[in-house]
Amino acid sequence: MRLVKNIDELYSEVRNHDVVICNDAPLATALNNRVDKPRLGTFAVTPRHLASKEAVGILGEGIWNDLRIISRISGETGYEMKFVHGEIENIRTIRRYTKDVEKHLHSRSSRRIYRSFSELPTIEKVMDEYDPEMTGLFSNKKVAVIGLDFFDDLDKHFVPKAHDEISIFKRGTFTIDKIYELGNDRQIADNAVDMISAENASDVAVVMDVSGPIADAVRSSLYRKGIPFKNALSVKDLSQIRDYLEFITLALSFDTLRVRHVRELFSLFRGMIPHRYDEYFLSVNMNYMTNERSRQLGEIMKNIRERTFKDVCDLIFDEDSFIRKRYRQQVYLLLEDLGLEDKLVTDALVNSMTYAVNNISDLRHNEEIPEEEKQGVLLIDCNRSVYIDRPFVIYLGMGYEWSGIDTGRDYIDWEDEKDKNTNKFQALLQQGSFRMYIVNSMRSGKPARPCLLFDHAYGEPKKTFRSVCDQIMKGSWSRSTEITKEKIAIDTKAASKLFTKTSLSNYIACPLQFMFSELAGVFTDDENRLFGTVIHEFAEFCACYPEIVEKNGIDMYSDMIAERFAGLACPELKEIDKSDIRVALKNLRSFLSLVPKIPLDTIPEDRHGRNMFFEYHSLNRSSSQIETISESKNSRLYGIIDLVFDGKIFDYKTGRPKSLKDIKNDMDETAKNDFFDFQPLVYLALLDDNVPEGDKEFNTVFLLDNASEAASDPAFDIRHNIRRTTLVNTTAEEFIRTELKDIITEKYPEMAAVWSFFSDMLIRIGPVNTEGWDADEDLETALRSRKITKARKIIRYAVEVMSGRAIFSDDQLIITKDMLDDFRSFIKDKHKEMTERRNTSFPAAATKRRCEYCQFRSICMAAPEEEEGSDE
Numbered sequence: 001m002r003l004v005k006n007i008d009e010l011y012s013e014v015r016n017h018d019v020v021i022c023n024d025a026p027l028a029t030a031l032n033n034r035v036d037k038p039r040l041g042t043f044a045v046t047p048r049h050l051a052s053k054e055a056v057g058i059l060g061e062g063i064w065n066d067l068r069i070i071s072r073i074s075g076e077t078g079y080e081m082k083f084v085h086g087e088i089e090n091i092r093t094i095r096r097y098t099k100d101v102e103k104h105l106h107s108r109s110s111r112r113i114y115r116s117f118s119e120l121p122t123i124e125k126v127m128d129e130y131d132p133e134m135t136g137l138f139s140n141k142k143v144a145v146i147g148l149d150f151f152d153d154l155d156k157h158f159v160p161k162a163h164d165e166i167s168i169f170k171r172g173t174f175t176i177d178k179i180y181e182l183g184n185d186r187q188i189a190d191n192a193v194d195m196i197s198a199e200n201a202s203d204v205a206v207v208m209d210v211s212g213p214i215a216d217a218v219r220s221s222l223y224r225k226g227i228p229f230k231n232a233l234s235v236k237d238l239s240q241i242r243d244y245l246e247f248i249t250l251a252l253s254f255d256t257l258r259v260r261h262v263r264e265l266f267s268l269f270r271g272m273i274p275h276r277y278d279e280y281f282l283s284v285n286m287n288y289m290t291n292e293r294s295r296q297l298g299e300i301m302k303n304i305r306e307r308t309f310k311d312v313c314d315l316i317f318d319e320d321s322f323i324r325k326r327y328r329q330q331v332y333l334l335l336e337d338l339g340l341e342d343k344l345v346t347d348a349l350v351n352s353m354t355y356a357v358n359n360i361s362d363l364r365h366n367e368e369i370p371e372e373e374k375q376g377v378l379l380i381d382c383n384r385s386v387y388i389d390r391p392f393v394i395y396l397g398m399g400y401e402w403s404g405i406d407t408g409r410d411y412i413d414w415e416d417e418k419d420k421n422t423n424k425f426q427a428l429l430q431q432g433s434f435r436m437y438i439v440n441s442m443r444s445g446k447p448a449r450p451c452l453l454f455d456h457a458y459g460e461p462k463k464t465f466r467s468v469c470d471q472i473m474k475g476s477w478s479r480s481t482e483i484t485k486e487k488i489a490i491d492t493k494a495a496s497k498l499f500t501k502t503s504l505s506n507y508i509a510c511p512l513q514f515m516f517s518e519l520a521g522v523f524t525d526d527e528n529r530l531f532g533t534v535i536h537e538f539a540e541f542c543a544c545y546p547e548i549v550e551k552n553g554i555d556m557y558s559d560m561i562a563e564r565f566a567g568l569a570c571p572e573l574k575e576i577d578k579s580d581i582r583v584a585l586k587n588l589r590s591f592l593s594l595v596p597k598i599p600l601d602t603i604p605e606d607r608h609g610r611n612m613f614f615e616y617h618s619l620n621r622s623s624s625q626i627e628t629i630s631e632s633k634n635s636r637l638y639g640i641i642d643l644v645f646d647g648k649i650f651d652y653k654t655g656r657p658k659s660l661k662d663i664k665n666d667m668d669e670t671a672k673n674d675f676f677d678f679q680p681l682v683y684l685a686l687l688d689d690n691v692p693e694g695d696k697e698f699n700t701v702f703l704l705d706n707a708s709e710a711a712s713d714p715a716f717d718i719r720h721n722i723r724r725t726t727l728v729n730t731t732a733e734e735f736i737r738t739e740l741k742d743i744i745t746e747k748y749p750e751m752a753a754v755w756s757f758f759s760d761m762l763i764r765i766g767p768v769n770t771e772g773w774d775a776d777e778d779l780e781t782a783l784r785s786r787k788i789t790k791a792r793k794i795i796r797y798a799v800e801v802m803s804g805r806a807i808f809s810d811d812q813l814i815i816t817k818d819m820l821d822d823f824r825s826f827i828k829d830k831h832k833e834m835t836e837r838r839n840t841s842f843p844a845a846a847t848k849r850r851c852e853y854c855q856f857r858s859i860c861m862a863a864p865e866e867e868e869g870s871d872e
Contacts, residue, residue, distance in 0.1 A: 001457045003172035004430045018141035020044040023155045030389035047158040051126040059121045066360050067337045073116045081352040087113045095124055096152040097411050104411045127154040176469040179437045188438050189217035191476050192394050201227050205378040205390035209401040228376025240327040251304035257282040269316050271297045279530040310341045386427050393432030398439050402451035425453040439465050498638035505676040508669050515842040516856040532654045535584050540626050541613035543592050558582040583711050584703040590718040598623040632689035635824050636831040648697045649683050657705035668804035680725040681823050696727040724812040731818045732767040748794050754786045770803040
C-alpha cells in the first residue's frame, strides 16, 4: 500500500502558509492544535466550516437546521416528514457529485422537494454560491490545499485559483506487520479494551463500524471497566424525550393498553400501580387504583386526542422542581422545532415526531452530552474518517462492513470513487504512532475475509487476512469475563426448594428453562394465568358461601369478572370470553353442589392473599380444605391443592380439556413432548405422604369441557368433565394378574384361557418393563403356539395400557404403589441433580422441548438460530 504522511509531516509542509483547506475535519483540528507561532484569523479549515461562517454574508441569514428545513418542505408540499427527509438525503448525495441535481431525480415529488430545498438557506446553497475570489478571506494570503482529490463538487468551490496543492502520500510502501485474529465481536472488544485504562484513555482511538454490533460490545466493555469514552449523544438518547414520546404513543392506544405497558412509565411520573394489575386493561381498572397520581395519568392518556402537545408536557412534568422545569424546556425545544406546541395530538403528528427524533441528526438537543462523555477513548467510524490525532489507534474488524462502496448511482464516476475510497482507506490504516489490528477469525461459519478496499489497494483479490500482513497472531490476552457465582448472586435457597408440579415439568423439559423460571427469579404472567386465578378465587368463594352465590345468581358474578377480564387476550374476543366465564362459573357451581359442606375454619389472607369476591362481600372466613398447602421433604415435593376431602383431591382447569390418554402421555418423561405435566403423580405422592391410610384419588375438573352442552342443558352432568387418577394399594405384578386381565379380555376374549401363562411371561420380563414386552420375540411366538392369532396386537395393546407412569383404564388412570415409589425415586434423583447443577451450570435440553415454544427463547443463548427462509 502507499505510504501516507502523518499529521506532523503535513504540518511541517503547511506551517508557513496563511490558510490551509482540507475536507477532513479531524485533520483541520489536529493542524490547528500544532500551531507554533502567533497567527491572526483562521489557519486550517474545512469548506463546510467556512460555509457556516460565511452564511450570513452570502444569504443574509444563518443556515437552517435539518428539522426546520424538513418541517418547512413538508408543510409546503404536504408530503410526510419521513418521505421528505429521505428525498433531501438523496438530493444532498447527488449534489456532492454534480450540480445538475434535477437530471437525476426521477419523480415529480422529488423534483418538487428539490425546488423547495434549493430556495431555503441551506449549507449546500452557501457552498454553491461561494466564490473564493470575491471574498477577502484569501486576499494576499498563501493558501495550501491538502488532499484535493478527496474534495467533492461543493468543496471545490472553496479552492482559490492561487494555492499550493499538498498530497497526503509520500514515497515508499506501507505493510501491516501483525494482525491479531480472535473469535467473535465480544472477544475482540474485551481484548481491545484490556489494553486501555482510565489513565491512558485520552491517548486511544478505536476504529470500527460504529453502527454495528462490535461497537455495542466495545461500549459495553468500556462501561464495565469504568473507562471514559467520547460519545455522541442525540436527542433520542435523552430520557425525558424518550419518556414523553412513549407516553403519548401509548396513550393513542389507550383502549387496548394493559397496566403492565404503563406501570414503569407511570412510576417515572410519580404514579404507583401494584404488580397484580399487570394483565388488566388500563381503561377498565383506572377506578380501582388507589394512587391518585396514577388515576390522573390514566385520565391524561384517555383524553390524549383532546390535548395539545404542550399541554401533555405540562401535565406529565407537573412539578416545579429544577429538574422537572429543565425537562419541560427540553420538550418545549423539540416541539418548537417541529411546530407542534399548540397542535392537538394525532397519530400522524406523533409518527412524525418519532421519526424526527430517531432519524434527524442536527436537533438542538444533540449538544447535550454529559461531561464524563466528552473525553476519553475516541470511537471512530471506519467509513467516514481519514486522519486521527491519537498516538495509539486500535483497528477492529476490517471485514465487509469496512468496504464503504456504494453502487447503482449513475451520477458517480465509479473508477474515481473507488480510487478515492481506497486512498482514504490506506490513510486511515496508518494513523497513530502505535497501531493494533484485531479481526474476526470466522464470519457466518466461514473464515473472515478482508474488506474489498484491500483488493483495490493491492490491485488483486485478498481472500484472507494472512495475505495482507506479515504475521497472523491467534489467541487472546484478555482475562475471561465468564459469569461466575461471585459475579451473579444465584438464589441458592430457591435451588434447594422442593419441586412443584410446574418446576418439575420445566426441569424435565429443559433444565435451562427451569433456571430462568426458578433460580433467576424470572416471572412471567399472561391473560390465561390471570383468568385461571380469578376462576379459582370464585371457586373458593362458591365452596365457602354457596348460599350467597345461589341468592345473587351466576350472571351477577360472570358480569363482575367479565367487566375486568373479558378481552384480555384480544379485544375482539370479548364476547367469547364472556361466554367462557359464564360456562366456567356454571360448571363450578354444578361441581361444588356435589361436594359435602366444608368447615369455615381459616382466614384467607393468612394463606394466600386477597380474594376479590371475599372483599366485595366483606367476608373473612375460608376453609382449610381449600387452597391447602402440602409439602413432603421426603419426596422433595410441594403443592397447593384446590380442594381436598375424604382422600380425594380436585384441581380446576380453565385451559384446553385433555383426555385420559393425553394426561397419561404428559406424565411420560421418556416421550419427546413439548409439554410435561406430572401433577396427578405429584399430588398423589403428597397425599400419600401426608395421609398414608385409605384410598386416594386425583381428579381434574375441566371447567370449559363440553362447553356448548353445559351452556344449553340445565341438567348437564358435570361428571363428564372430570378425569380421575386413582392410587391403588397393589403392586404392578398384582395388577397384571388381576385387573389387567379384565381390561385385555374385554377386548380380546380368547386371552382368558391363556392368561395365567401370559401374565407369568410378562412378570418374568419385568412388570414395569413394557418396552421389553414389545421387544420379546419369545412372547409373541409362545402366544401363537397357543392358537392366539392376534398375538402382536394383543402385546401392543398391553404395552399401551401399562406403559409410562400410569395404567390406562376405560374411565380412569391407575397408579400402583410401586409405580408411585419409582416416581419418588425419580424425583429424588432429579432434585439431587438440580441442586448440584446450581454450582455448575444448567444445560439446555432441546431434545425434550422445541425451543420455538419456550417463553425464554429471547434471552436464551443456547436456543438454535432460526434458519433463513423458515416460517419462523
